[in-house]
Amino acid sequence: MENFKKTLVTANGKISCLRCTALSKRTRLQCGRPAMKGSKTHKCNFHGGKSTGPRTAEGRQRISKAHLIHGNETVQKRAERQRMALWFKQVEDVMHVLDMTTGGR
Numbered sequence: 001m002e003n004f005k006k007t008l009v010t011a012n013g014k015i016s017c018l019r020c021t022a023l024s025k026r027t028r029l030q031c032g033r034p035a036m037k038g039s040k041t042h043k044c045n046f047h048g049g050k051s052t053g054p055r056t057a058e059g060r061q062r063i064s065k066a067h068l069i070h071g072n073e074t075v076q077k078r079a080e081r082q083r084m085a086l087w088f089k090q091v092e093d094v095m096h097v098l099d100m101t102t103g104g105r
């Protein structure tokens with residue numbers, strides 16, 4: 001993200017404050033509003049500036065379940081990919097021990 005800015009400078013450089021870090025789903029542009037004062041998530045009041053994020057373990061689990069996009073990926077697919085990544089890492093370790101590769105670690 002090359003144009004992502006954390007601060008907002010306005011009034012001809014007289015005012016500098018934190019900028020909202022929310023992204024538009026449609027245009028993929030960053031929100032142009034200042035972040036709420038004391039916002040833990042650096043968001044404006046339109047984008048959940050008062051939110052503190054999930055506080056409990058089950059809250060975190062609920063959020064991660066809600067962010068799993070149906071049709072794009074499933075829990076089984078994620079687990080399978082994680083398992084295969086671990087398997088490839090083990091194969092790479094064995095290849096490295098047996099001097100089958102020249103690449104660095």
Ligand SMILES: [Zn+2]
Nearest residue numbers: 020031044047
């Ligand atoms: Zn915003």
